[in-house]
Amino acid sequence: MKHFPIFMAVEGRRIVLSGGGDAALAKLRLLLKTEARLTVVAQNAAPEIHAWAAEGVLTLIPRAMEPGDAMCARLFYAANEDEAEDARVASLAHADGALVNIVDNLGDSQFITPAIVDRDPVTVAIGTEGAAPVLARAIKKDLEEKLPPTLGLLARVGKAFRTRVEALPFGVKRRDFWSDYYFKAGPAVTGEAEAQTALEDLLGQHLAAPEKEGRVDLVGAGPGDPELLTLKARKALDTADVIIYDRLVAPEILELARREATLLSAGKEGFGPSVTQDAINEMIVSHARGGAYVVRLKSGDPTVFGRLDEEIEACEASGVAWRIIPGITSASAAVAILGQSLTKRGRNSGVRFITGHDTKGFADHDWRALAQPGEVAAIYMGKKSARFLQGRLLMHGADPATPVTVIENASRPTQQILSTTLAELEPALQNAGFDGPALTFLGLAPRAALAAAEDFEQKEAAS
Structure with missing residues (x-):
């Protein structure tokens, strides 16, 4: 994350913008939603900007930007649509101590303005660090459709009611109250008075309710x-x-x-x-x-x-x-990674889930049955007991060439697959140096195509 998202307090603080064209208008339409003191510095400002200045919603300085124009500004926008002029005014704003955004110039900007879903005081900000503005707009559109228009009203009324809710114990009971308000009682209201009544009724119900059982x-x-x-x-x-x-x-x-x-x-x-x-x-x-x-x-x-x-x-x-x-369970995820199934007609009609160790140490099993040809077992926690498992199986007649596959971190980005045989299990596992959770399959190997792909990836990484 190259840009850390925050919500900055701008009520009563200066925000200065240099520029008077389309780029400036686009930023101002967003900034006018705030309670900041807006100043526009522009020699040739669009008629809309002159109208806003006449209404008193912003201050217009009708000239090119000079040193000191961004003094005490929280934020500064360079929106002149001219690379040289934007660089000049950005330098002046830096000298005045403002945080600077140059429109359409991510590399030289100190902050970015996200796409915003406005349900004041509920605000959702969506940023892609300049990588995919189209995606940000699509997410904004989706959220606009999902969040009810009354959400801002509910939040404003709820905020004023917070001190009353302190009558409920801190923690679960308060969270349950607000959950009921925002997701059950609240969405049905149509006005502020109705929302206030819903809060009063709901608080009475929660105060009278018996202690909730965990x-x-x-x-x-x-x-x-x-x-x-x-x-x-x-x-x-x-x-x-x-x-x-x-x-x-x-x-x-x-x-x-x-x-x-x-x-x-x-x-x-x-x-x-x-x-x-x-x-x-x-x-x-x-x-x-x-x-x-x-x-x-x-x-x-x-x-x-x-x-x-x-x-x-x-x-x-x-x-x-x-x-x-x-x-x-890990066995289901891991066997899918191998492209295999846990049971197969003509090979095995059952599968054993066993553990390599239990609370007493290395776990004992029916080794003679496990050693039979065609047996398949998913061995959990078998990494540290690999030598013990190998010795017991070989001692009870298992074929040394029995395929064994160990999968570390199955389904995670760091997953690794070790394909070996029972005879080579312990040294192969030691050489692999696995240090994450691993699951061992006795009697299963990756399908040939998957094994070949794994070999290719390892060779590519080595080269």
Whole structure:
């Protein structure tokens, strides 16, 4: 992000514009929406600018710009449609200490003016850093159609009512009140008096309402790609009061949480420092008991190696309502990346989801069954236990040439695929140097076309 978006206070402050033609008019139509003191410096100003000056909505200085004209100005626009003159007046404005925008000259401007959707006091600013003005206008048009014309009225009346709402406890109860106003009671009003009445009635209802009971959603965040979130998971992130997330949840997914939500890390790492499960259970229950809507966000699907039952039992023991919102488990995402299926007629009629380690260390399994030809297994948390898994399988008769594929950071931009054999698994994995979450497939290799593409990409990167 090369331009940081802010909303600048300009009420009563000077904004100066140099220019009197079409470019100047376009900027002034926007600037006239503000409560700034506007000054236009132009030797040949358009009739509209003269009319605005006569009405007293701006000050017109009918000459070329001179030193000091931009003194004490918050913002300055160079809109002369002449490269040399714009450079000259911009230099003068810089000397006067103003922030300078040169129309249609992104490189020499200190700030840019975004496309704006105006529902005063609700303002939506859309910027593309000059890369795609057409796209910004399309987004503006879409938002204009979606945001009701009464939104500004609702916001103005609501702002004046904020001190009254302090009668409600800070946090969830106030947020619920404003949510009901803006999205339920408010949109039906047609005028200021009706909006005021709606607020009074709504406040009375919320003050009389019994304490809200908290609840918990145990949500699958999927393998990492935000586009693989379910619609129900996305809605949960939009409305949660508290989000307790695992270490493997992608930062891009946490960005989808609403800004007012409390985000708490419950990081767990195999063979490393972790938040204990008891501590996680306590976090979930204590926030829910306080009336919060808690989202327990787990990477992949919460029902697959997510210690889900322990958290459900903690909720039930405390009388906290809960539900499960499933996610796409890593095995489903990773096998799709390989261009394979987990089951295939004539190859395997079943698939095993196993873990490389559990709370006691390396996990034991039915190695003899896994070692049979044609068996397919998706091994979670198998990276650090690769040597153990390899040894057990070979000891029980597995073919050393059995294909094995390890996928790191499946579905994320940083994903990597290692295609090897059971005999070479441990040294190949060591050489690959994977340091992210990885899933291992026993009995599956990438389709030939995908493997060839991967080799080509690696060669291109090396050269």
